Amino acid sequence: MVTIKQVSEKAGVSSATVSRVINNTGTVKEKTRDAVMAAMAELGYRHNVVAASLASNKTHTIGYVVPELHGSFFGAMMGGTEQALRQAKKHMLIATGHSDANIEKEQIDALLSRRCDALILHVEAVSNDYLVSLVHQGVELVVVNRYIEEIGENCISLDNTLGGYLATRHLLEIGHTQIAYIAGSLFKDDAINRLNGHRKALAEANVAYQEGLTYEGNFQARSGTDGIRALLAKGAKFTAVACGNDEMASGAMIALREAGRRIPEDVSVIGYDNIDFASYLSPGLTTMDYPVQKIGSMAAHWVLERVYGHNRYDYEHILNPRLILRGTTCSPE
Template identity: 35%
Template sequence: MATIKDVAKEAGVSIATASRVINNSPNTSQAALDAVQQAMTKLGYRPNANARALVNKTTNAIGVLVNDASAPFFGTMIKAIDTIASEQEKQLLIGSGYHDPDKERNAINLLINSRCDSLVIHSKGLADQELVAFAKEIPGLVIINRVVPDIANRCVALDNYRGSYMATEHLIRSGHRHIGYLCSSHNIDDAHDRKRGYLDALATHGIEYRDEYIEYGEPDEMGGEQCMVNLLAKNTPITAVAAYNDYMAAGCLALLQENGYQIPDDLSVIGFDDGHIARFIYPRLTTVRYPIQVMANEAVKLSIKLANEADHKPDEHKLFMPILVRRASVARPK
């Protein structure tokens, strides 16, 4: 394998000159540039990415931290970031934190050690103070789906409370008074905010909260199915169910249909996120749209701008608004 010494010898220049060409340094003559590039092609020389990063103090990579890269929601987020990264001729380095503080911390440190100067971080496990410390170290760090007060102008978030309130209110305005709620069992702000939106919508409309109407489970299809099993077992008089997300709603729908329920004639169901699954289950799911693609675009553009412009001072945090998407899984109760 050819080395930089071989390239310099073939090009008839010093190793220092060859290094300047390879690392795109200024003040290099066109003759030296041509000679080194021809030598690299002839010898099949490939610059060492880590060595170049040490010289340039950065890489052409954007670091991304998500909860679970295999989850469709985060796949959509990653795809949106990658689209912008490709336009900037950058590559993605991706870490998964699984809402665990140790895993999130290790992943962020790995991205920083890989010399990513732009970072888009989806963190639910780390304390605000630790994220602030990381942000002080990396000017291009942006938080998505969370507001950290001390660095609020580097946060891009959704009003989860408003989205859940909106979903519950839609069921109420459709005539429902007995509304179950499938809540995520994860101890994160999203789960707390969405449950609070459900409870406040009931209170606003004078509907008494009933603890037996709420079930907790993993925020996936299996969790939604098990929550619905528990609600049915309690023989509650619910006529509608609001779910933490579309995947819990899909599991709920499948369980109800397997037990002879007609949706929405016998029971209405509303989800949250408006992921791909919402449009391809039957009946098509009424839900609340989480504009993760737009949010991810905003986050990565801000991250790149902060990394490139040290004096850039963004405005207050970007708070995106959810949108109700009416489809076929909600109707008036009989």
């Protein structure tokens, strides 16, 4: 096995210089860096990550738990994290929790057993108390898309109640009063908070909330289609539908067209998340912007600052959503 000493002799520099090049620490002249890289390539040197981690007590690996790998939302979030970590020469291990408390705990334990230096957690089923206890045990972790007051400094999330409120307020402001709502899975905090925001906007406008105009989906497109079909099948009357995310909104649009309803002339539709495909629907989907890539990047910088001592980064622990107006909403005819 080729050693750092052999690389240093080949490049004509000290072993300390080779170590700085490998770990991307300290200042090394570009000419010197090129000489070290050339020597490593010629000798076939491979950095022994295990040995280095034992010496430094750091693996330079961050564990990431997400509910699933399906859809654009999680890809955008993880993409924001991966880009920031890659630039810092760190690595990411991804695990899925499937919104099941036991699986989420198993995945967290598995990542910690692999000596991850920190965890980024988008978990939906484990309790707040469990996450608080991890922090108190000294586990370096940041929770995304969920706010827990006791460990607020470890959380980066969106104000989903405000988002649900703003979405429905937009429909009310353009004249709708018969507003259906397709919610995400109502055991999840973000789905509950968005529905609460919807109800708050109705109450503020003195419009009665009707249980019969609400359908519980599961954040996937098919449940948006199923929701509209179910509402129409029971004769529900509505001129607009607010959806808990863009995927369900896209599914709702399919079902509305199947039923001969024009969008937005007959029924206005608003989504939530502003994922990539929202602007490519026809018409483009009016939605609430969820800066998910920014949240992913912030989570990475939280880890880089707290665990590796990188430069201080300005965080927004609770971000505000904003309305994105496109072509799926208009005043009722």
